[in-house]
Amino acid sequence: MRRRILDAALEVFAQSGYRSGSLREIATRVGMSEAGLLHHFPSKIELLREVLAHRDVRADRIVDRGGDDGLATLAGVIELARLNATEPGAVEIYCVLSAEATTPDHPAHEFFVERYASLRASMTTTFERLQADGRLREGVDPRKAAVRLLAIWDGLQVQWLLDRESLDMADEIADHLHRILTVRLPGC
């Protein structure tokens, strides 16, 4: 039951954001009253927290950010981008909530500030390792490469959500990475 609620909550928050997404809508989708729903999760914001944590586990299972094989990490990014194209809800919730949470008084503000700092740090390490192995093209700064990869990823999602015919997210990311690497990514 908790699982079904989490799935419905992801859909609703993805479509309407946290502030405008309502418990009523979530409750309706799982065929339950609002009070029944709040028996499983103490409050709306606690429900949001669990939805976000759940999504992160999924992402981190596909992209191995801790490993020492930088090429494998980047291949994981492409794999996740390709998988996400088949699950629009997963794309929407990050796109919509990260933007909504840029204001400091949003309940998920700290979450996203820390998430992005963590992603920048681990991706910088990934590019540093690739640079040490001579796999990064001349003049590419690892930190800038990390910032730019995350930026492109997020930006492509906005354009793709607005018009799914306008681009292929995984192809675009792969193309970008091949312009800053000296080797081809495995499986691309």
Added chain:
Amino acid sequence: MRRRILDAALEVFAQSGYRSGSLREIATRVGMSEAGLLHHFPSKIELLREVLAHRDVRADRIVDRGGDDGLATLAGVIELARLNATEPGAVEIYCVLSAEATTPDHPAHEFFVERYASLRASMTTTFERLQADGRLREGVDPRKAAVRLLAIWDGLQVQWLLDRESLDMADEIADHLHRILTVRLPGC
């Protein structure tokens, strides 16, 4: 008075999005009742439309997308990015509303779909002209360059809004452009 309302509305929609931003909050900021506010704008969504149109005029005045000097267009992009860093509200409203409007039933959905299609088209033309003049590096596709520039721009804004110390938007865009051009941009 209309001007003061538009400024306040931009602030509120930027901070809370359209759906969660309230006329009450806007009215309070200009020191007026909600009814008084609705004398100047017939409805909330009409107010949003004018706020968005107002912002576009400002952007298009700085970035000359129609001209035939591609380098000047791209220099305008950098100039706008640098100016935006001094006006967070202008960044926020686009970031927050474009994400909120990805869902098809949002009142600004059509606006953003068309805006992005228009930006992609004019930027593609810009890069095609640069390519014809030999100013685009080997293997760079004009259409992909347009998609990527817009993606980077949007993505940088999210990261910047979450943590203003994490990056310099104009520097990052300039750096990216110099990696795909064969010449330096004027004034960079």
Added chain:
DNA sequence: GTCTATAAACCGATAGAC
């Protein structure tokens, strides 16, 4: 566990006085 009922607040918009 799930329900109904309800509290307490907020929302956009309108009517009508001044």
Added chain:
DNA sequence: GTCTATCGGTTTATAGAC
């Protein structure tokens, strides 16, 4: 032009029955 008063709707969350 700007106000007060108000309508009908929404929201999250709690109390208490079953």
